Amino acid sequence: MTGDKNAFDALRTPPRTGAMKWVPLALIAAVILFALIFPFIVDRPRFWLPNIGVRTFWLGIIAMSLVFLNRYVGLLSLAQVTIAGACAYGVGYMMVTLEQPFVVASLVGIVVGTGLSTLIALIAARTRAIYFLMITLAMGQVFYSWASQSIEITNARRGLAPVIRPDLGIVDLSDIQSFYYFALIVAVLCYLMCRLVAGSTFGIALQGVRDSPDRMKALGYNVFGYRVAAITFAGFIASIGGVLLVMDRGQVDPDVVSLGSTLDVLVVAVIGGIGSLGGVFAGGLVVTLLANFAQNFTERYMTLTGLVFILVLLFAPAGLAGVGAQVRRWLDRRRKRESSDTPPQNPPMADRPEETAIAEGKQQ
Numbered sequence: 001m002t003g004d005k006n007a008f009d010a011l012r013t014p015p016r017t018g019a020m021k022w023v024p025l026a027l028i029a030a031v032i033l034f035a036l037i038f039p040f041i042v043d044r045p046r047f048w049l050p051n052i053g054v055r056t057f058w059l060g061i062i063a064m065s066l067v068f069l070n071r072y073v074g075l076l077s078l079a080q081v082t083i084a085g086a087c088a089y090g091v092g093y094m095m096v097t098l099e100q101p102f103v104v105a106s107l108v109g110i111v112v113g114t115g116l117s118t119l120i121a122l123i124a125a126r127t128r129a130i131y132f133l134m135i136t137l138a139m140g141q142v143f144y145s146w147a148s149q150s151i152e153i154t155n156a157r158r159g160l161a162p163v164i165r166p167d168l169g170i171v172d173l174s175d176i177q178s179f180y181y182f183a184l185i186v187a188v189l190c191y192l193m194c195r196l197v198a199g200s201t202f203g204i205a206l207q208g209v210r211d212s213p214d215r216m217k218a219l220g221y222n223v224f225g226y227r228v229a230a231i232t233f234a235g236f237i238a239s240i241g242g243v244l245l246v247m248d249r250g251q252v253d254p255d256v257v258s259l260g261s262t263l264d265v266l267v268v269a270v271i272g273g274i275g276s277l278g279g280v281f282a283g284g285l286v287v288t289l290l291a292n293f294a295q296n297f298t299e300r301y302m303t304l305t306g307l308v309f310i311l312v313l314l315f316a317p318a319g320l321a322g323v324g325a326q327v328r329r330w331l332d333r334r335r336k337r338e339s340s341d342t343p344p345q346n347p348p349m350a351d352r353p354e355e356t357a358i359a360e361g362k363q364q
Contacts, residue, residue, distance in 0.1 A: 117235020
């Protein structure tokens with residue numbers, strides 16, 4: 001047990017000291033403040049709130065589930081959009097076909113999405129790297145094919161519509177401003193859940209499984225079980241994003257789980273920072289802005305998105321969330337280079353005791 005505790009302590013991130021420990025908190029507070037006042041500073045709330053604000057939130061939540069798996073388990077999953085889409089189909093089927101209330105439909109949708117993530121985990125959790133990525137991508141395409149052809153459940157290409165945002169009493173989701181703040185609260189709660197799980201003993205064990213699965217297995221940990229649990233938790237987070245997705249779009253169709261949607265979430269994760277849970281919202285904001293305003297500059301929206309993607313990879317490999325640390329490292333290197341280039345100054349005579357002793361000896 002002592003060896004396990006030491007191993008866990010080694011995996012913990014060393015705490016920041018001095019003023020630096022307040023920088024992340026100040027940045028998070030600034031972002032939340034901007035999100036709170038966003039509906040009051042835009043000129044067209046009916047355009048900006050759903051197309052930029054709410055879409056940024058559900059894209060960020062789905063991408064956050066991908067980042068959680070990559071950062072803490074070392075697995076890059078391309079099935080997170082499929083899981084969110086399965087949840088969206090569950091909500092749409094319950095509300096449109098079975099005419100169930102929103103709360104019941106949301107719970108069923110989350111169960112469907114989380115259950116699908118567990119099934120994917122049982123199939124793919126024994127693989128790693130490119131093999132895990134390809135298996136999750138293949139399963140996503142299988143689900144897309146099924147959703148495009150299943151008339152009885154998904155209504156094939158027509159999809160399920162309309163999915164109407166209800167009035168829950170305490171909050172009227174049909175009002176776009178209320179729905180925006182509802183999505184903001186859900187996004188913050190998902191972020192806090194991921195941080196809580198990552199900082200727990202379970203999250204530290206996941207990092208051990210990521211770094212040295214053979215050693216963790218030798219210590220008695222069920223590596224396969226930990227991976228299944230992590231993939232299931234990530235699927236739960238993606239399913240919550242799927243609920244916001246279907247409520248925002250007002251319908252669900254096979255385009256929700258298409259390869260293009262999968263690549264959009266991957267681009268969001270990379271632009272925001274593939275290792276940052278909060279950076280995904282910055283990536284989501286960039287992608288939504290490109291989707292809505294790129295046509296003002298060019299008809300090739302995907303080309304412009306690809307160029308932004310390449311530029312981020314070249315100049316900010318850690319994504320937008322890592323730009324601050326990248327600039328700080330550059331300033332530190334520059335400061336060290338300047339200090340090494342400066343020639344050392346000779347200390348004054350009073351500070352050189354050996355020369356003082358020689359002078360006194362000559363006087364004697």
